Amino acid sequence: MCLGIPGQIVAVADEDAMLCVVDVSGVRRSVDVVCVAEPGAPLSDLVGAWVLVHVGFAMSRIDEEEAAATLKVLTEIGEAAAEMEALTKGSVDLYPARTQ
Template sequence: MCLGIPGQIIEVKEGGQFGVASILGVKREVNLSCVYTPDQPEAAVIGSWALIHVGFAMSLIDEDEAQRTLEILKEIGELQEEMDAIAQSGSRA
């Protein structure tokens, strides 16, 4: 099953299409085009939480929703499976 995993955007790379998100401490390059445009200040997304799916920050969510989602995923056992898939994908930031 494919899930969106909450991650915190910690960097916007030059050009603005890509950035880095921290997903439970694992830094991954992500495509920001669904949540950020280069005409916005970087501060508009840095520190924000997003649902990350297949390398894309799909939508911004608030921190409470991110934490609740992580807890629910832990409870149902999906989080470890998704984290293993992220770790094996090889596109680290």
């Protein structure tokens, strides 16, 4: 299953490449922020923002309460561990094997 997992932008990694560092429950990865950046605004304006991260992209902005609630639900249903493992390894399997 592919999920967006909440993370907080903690730093700008590369302004020209539109990359920021996102912290997801203690795991930090560079992600593309082109979908959430304001045109013409510096990426430093995003530091502190909460976003949903999916396959190396920040897909949308969310507030801190929504981030906490989403992480809680993902943990409860056991999906957070798989997403955290993918973030830790730095890759996500876009086409996982399916069993019938």
